[in-house]
Amino acid sequence: MRHPSDDDLQEYLDKGPVGSFENIEKHLESCPACKENLARYKSLIVALANDPDISLSTHFEKDVLQRLQNESAQKSSSPFAKIMIILGAIVSVVGLSIFVDMKPFLKMIYQPLLDFWGRITSTSAVAHLGSDFGAGYILILYAILIFMLVALIDRFAFRRT
């Protein structure tokens, strides 16, 4: 029989008595070179099964648990944050509706919605209170409102994890 290849010898070692390797066994009995090569593989396989010097820090588990707890703390606080953002948006809209006559500003920007908002502001009992506000203040208030709405949409529509 020809000398078994390295792959043959490895297969023989991996499968052991389960496989049918009579030819190889016969050859090994009469070939010291192949027997030696087989022994090298045996030594290598034994060495490969030894644990390498790999170690994680002693506080590894604690660190992971800490990260886990931080994550869950963030999650549990987020419903409160959501409620606050929504409440903030509602209060802003209601506040603006009550104290500010939004007609000039709305006319400028939201022409299509003017009738709807116009009805709300004109029927408000305290609508006249807001008439003294300048357009600059209205713009700032609206900027805050729009910023909050954008943040709200961003948080709930695009950053859901």
Next chain:
Amino acid sequence: MESVEANDDRNLVASILNGDLKAFELFMKKYKRLVSHIVFRMVPQVDEREDICQDVFLRIYRNLHNFRYSSKLSTWVASITYNNCVNYLQKKKEPLFDDILPNETNPEIAEISDSLPVDEVEKIDIRERLQTEIEKLPKIYRIILTLYHLDEMSYNEIVEITHLPEGTVKSHLFRARRMLKERLMKKYRQEDLCP
């Protein structure tokens, strides 16, 4: 009938899913060896390895409810670890397969190694040298060697983890061992000549 280990795993997973963090701590103690083997073999950046191991366990925790016991828990854990490392390497633009050498052995090395007696080879500090040589192998060889020898996984389990065909897993394993054997023999010879 389920093995005792599989039964233990089921109980452990059930406790974790019920929010028992102590159970998750036990889970980490049980599987950190496997996770660290894979991460340490695949990720060359030493400083990042522990963080990646942490990320793996966080991902496992978040996805544990998806585990359906269609495979062993260890295979599932290894799978998640392997995928995490592959993602990391892709982000870092590190090759996983590109560093595989052409399928040829160096005849010169083979010749030298063939002339070495076995008992002398056994005398050398093979363990230390072996680790150095393993580090020089292509990543995919390293990981297959680790899963097969250190973590005693079968070809089927390695196929499940790496998504490589069984023939490829086997040829990578054989080639890795052949390369290691040849390199170790070569080194030994050199040191013998120039101590």
